[in-house]
Amino acid sequence: MAPIAPAASVAPSAAEGSKKRSRIAYFLLIPGLAWLSIFFVIPLVTLFITSLQTESTRRPGTYVPGFQISNYTDALAEYWPQFVRSFVYAGLATAFALVIAYPLAYFIAFKAGNWRSLMLVLVVAPSFASFLLRTYAWKTILADDGPVTSALNTLHVLPDGRILNTGIAVVAGLTYNFLPFMVLPLYASLDKIDYRLIEAGNDLYGSPQQVFRKVTWPLSMPGVVAGTLLTFIPAAGDFINAELLGSTKDKMIGNVIQTNFIEFRDYPTASALSFSLMAAILILVLTYIRRSGTEDLV
């Protein structure tokens, strides 16, 4: 989750270019700046230094400061499949989450009436249980002798005859776990749409489908962008879903980083991978925001 911090804080603060530079405003920044420098900038610098360390010649297994660029190239050469898989899984999970969340958010925003608050609570309610616990629950749900797998097997739609310990389970877990992060921004931006705009679209000869395409969807773009980012970024770095729901063939980059840190104690490789992941996500996100062109939406 750490890499999202700078990207997320850039958006609002850049928008508020206050003309009257009141000094008090700067004091308001102090707690946030202090927090971010202690818990984000300093670890980031440490991480970067670690990522360039070399193995000590005198005491193998320990590392000394250096400028070992090959940490990066070696790590990427060895772990590129996990990298690619991470982005594919995160991309699929984001797409599924969008497909599930959009109608749900639309319903809550426009049709739920008095049920709106209750439905929003229900969307968030699973988060009251721990992330780990919920993912364990999916192990049971998707188990080989569980109801889902049995039902799908009678239809012969599963390629391997199972779900658990396959990529399907990992993507399903990611989709489920990050769904609220998709629903809430979508809801917020759909709820902001003045319903009269939709009526105006209908009044101006737009069929329901046309009005959705030309009015509702473009106006909900800020929510779509925010929701996909909030889903994609943590999903790309996640390791719990792949750990619990996938097999060794479904490992994501998060798992590799975790193993290198905790089991192999190969800190430079783990750090180099973390940094590469961060850079890759940053580039993807910036391109995406640039291309979606949401900056001039209200």
Add this chain to the structure above:
Amino acid sequence: MPAGVGRTVEDLRLVNLTKQFGVSKAVDDLSITISAGSFFALLGASGCGKTTTLRMVAGLEDPTSGQVFIGEQDVTDLRAFQRPVNTVFQSYALFPHLDIFENVAFGLRRRGIKDVDAQVNTMLDLVELSALARRKPSQLSGGQQQRVAVARALINQPDVLLLDEPLGALDLKLRRQMQIELKRIQSEVGTTFVHVTHDQEEAMTMADTVAVMNAGRIEQMGHPADVYEMPRTIFVANFLGQSNLIQGTLASFGDVVEVAAFGLSFKMPSQRNVAPGHSVVVGVRPEKITVLDAHDETKLPSTHNRIYGTVTDVSYTGVSTQYLVETPWEQSIIAFEQNSIVGDRCELGDPVVLGWAPEHTFGLDPAEGIHAGLDRAVLELESDTEA
């Protein structure tokens, strides 16, 4: 398909139109015909059902019962996007993500019309906004947004253009300007305009037919001057402009009706009295009253109705002077006098005589109560529009 391409505008006909929300009837068995090419104003306080009526014509609200016809076509079951009707929404509802050009082109594009440029430019010329075609709505002033909303609706050449309080968000000066502008546009394009408003002055200056609506029904409908000069209900007398109303009883009838009240006698031509029984509310508009010092009573024509009283308030407004005169039975009568008299005006505490012609008198049915149309909401709205 929608919109008269050949420009044959059709009558709009509402037949027994009813809309029920829960137990209350927002629109109650409404039947009216609005003739093609007319400027029709639906006037009423908030909650009287005028907007609901408009939305049922637009297809944005389904009637509980009744029908909507455009010409011979029953459009009751058509969805909003299938009707040859367009709306100028109260807050304009311009698409914030589209520029002015695309906002205006929206309706044409949805109908699959390919070459929209010429039409959009002509329409932008009509509302004098060509220079702003590539701006976003948020970069426009209220008056400009209002004109975009009109252009966006009119470009589709609808049979009927619906305007839902279109000038409500504008300040007074701009509103006057837009009233003239809308009137000009209407006479230029010849489309039927149905204009919903709570502003009686707006309704009277713009429309050729005014319908005063109250509690889901139409109280009175006609040419603004006719409705104003001869209100048929207490609600209309109070809501459309101001009226002095005096409770009385029928004393004699014939071609001229005579009503007795508080020891005085008021005459009016019999066709100006609509009270069905002996109990009659006598009404007169404030500007019809002549205010004279009690000594000068002889200057009043002998046929005039008259009331004696004491001036309790004088306010000079430039164009006219407004008097409040208290009668012996402690009712306040309002009188407006043009400031065209040479000589002294009446002053506070002066005993005066108020006189007006029988032809300016009207008789109403007291059944709905003398304060109908004067509830607090209405008074507030009036003070809003005056401010």
